[in-house]
Amino acid sequence: MSPDATPDPYADPLVFGQRLQILRTRKGMTRDQLGGLMGLSGSWVKGVETGRLKTPKLEVVLRLAELLRVRNLADLTGDQSVRIDLFTGPGHPRLAAVKAAVDAFPLDPSTEAPPLAHLEHRLARAWGARHTAPNHREVVGALLPDLIRDAQLAVRQAQQAANAPAAQAILSEVYSLAQFFVAYQPDAALLWRVAERGMVAAQMSEDPHALGVAAWLAAQAHRDSGHGHFDAADTVNLQTLAYLEPLLPDADDEVLAIAGALTFEAGYTAARRGETGAAWRYWDQARAMADRLPAGYYHPVTSFSRAVMGAHAVTIAVELHAGGESVRQAAASDAMTIPSRPRRARHRIEEARGYQLDGQPDVALATLAQAHEAAPETVQYNGYAKRIVLEEAESKSPGRRRRASELAVKLGMLAA
Structure with a gap:
């Protein structure tokens, strides 16, 4: 996968050592404590967790599962003979x-x-x-x-x-x-x-609205495939905007909203390219289009509305890797005004990315927990959320490791 592509939640299977570390941390055990209960050392546990030592024999795995109170052995072992799919397997x-x-x-x-x-x-x-x-x-x-x-x-x-x-x-x-x-x-x-x-x-x-929605989703599919597909995303996006533009003076709310959503998507792609000026320019244009919509209007497909523009600003800042600006935009936005549960959860994930960029990993984990409360399945299938949790599960802070490990279990990241 291209480093510019949206993270694939299935791309990096959890190996035995990672699973052991997550389950041990969730249980609140140190490596020395678990090693002592096994009649071994903390350095042995560390060796297994880091991959320096091979996966133990079955009897040792069963003893580890017993000590860690693992209900399903697959949570600890996965299926070591094939590639493991994260979150929900197939x-x-x-x-x-x-x-x-x-x-x-x-x-x-x-x-x-x-x-x-x-x-x-x-x-x-x-x-x-x-x-x-x-x-x-x-x-x-x-x-x-x-x-x-x-x-x-x-x-x-x-x-x-x-x-x-x-x-x-x-x-x-x-x-x-x-x-x-x-x-x-x-x-x-x-x-x-x-x-x-x-x-x-x-x-x-x-139908202009149907064309706009289909183009909006096609542009996302291209962009999420990586940097090599950004031009294709722009082509679909900008050509559809050019088609819709003559209709906008007399357009109904749905057509105006899909045009606004497409305009923001152009800014999103620009941000993924690192084009700061273009990204914020498109965001400004989209905000002006949102302001033409009724105060309580909410597009049924894209969630485009006045309420979502704050969330879109967080996304632009995050994609530009501007941690401080991401946090500032997060503080200015109000996720609770977003009526859609999955869109609200996605906004929380973007906020969590911003907090991690800004060197606030504990706030990032707490924000991911809020995302999970809003829409568990949105977080479960999001590669960015997975990446944050796995990175913080290896933190030097014991408390942070424990919170990250507990969140990993809650998100279903151990499912084989």
Whole structure:
């Protein structure tokens, strides 16, 4: 993976020694204490934890598990014969069902598609669940398979009808919802398949809002792939903004909001490049667009609103590696004004990155705990959160190591 890419939460499997250190620290034991209970030395424990010594034999592993009160032996051992996936192993439990629905090709003429109004209502409810449920991936993952199949069927049956563009717009937004679920799962090919299908459906619909949402997600997928894809992200982003610009004087709130979201994304990519002036210039433009929206408006897909601009400022500062500015922006923003649980959790993660950059690791860990309270699944699948926890689990401060280890367990980072 490119060093400029968004951290992959599956990229760095926990080895036995790391697991032992996390579990020992969570238990509040020193290396000397654990070594003494094993009839060995603290230096032996250190050797195992740092990888200087090989993984012990089974009887020793079982004794360690007993002393550390490990409920599931896999928490300590993982599966040493294959690559270990962090957090939830092979991805979210509902990933296979979502993938099967994406890959299906409905041709059965005997099955009648639901009315478009019914699909729109179900889609709106799914977006609402995505923003309000703490376990939003689980909830959305349960709704997506039927939504995908029914939206595909609606498009097929509307091909010769006047409502074909509307059906394509719904299908595009269903794929957009699916992309939120598929992001940060261990199936990059599926992510790109969903993104591309969303773009095609949006183009078929000729709906400005659908096109904007699909482009917004495609630009993110390109940018998260690393520095070599930043130009592609900008191309999708800026061309879509150019398409939307003539519509903005008379645009409704949804179109104005997606244009604002795209404008911020251009600033986000500039910040990833280290282009300070361009990053903040785009942020200023996006803020001006947010100010044109009603005070309580909140875009149902991107979360773009007046309330989210403070969070966006934190993100820009963090991506520019400006620790002090990140903390200043975090102090000026109010996460509680963000109604979306996953977006609020992501903001907390960005704040935690800022605090770590600013040399405040204890505040960073506390902020990650707040993110977990807002939306556990957002933190669980976030590579930046994982990186902070693992780094602080090796801190020289015993208290910080313990807090980081406790958080690692809470986040499910030991799951095989």
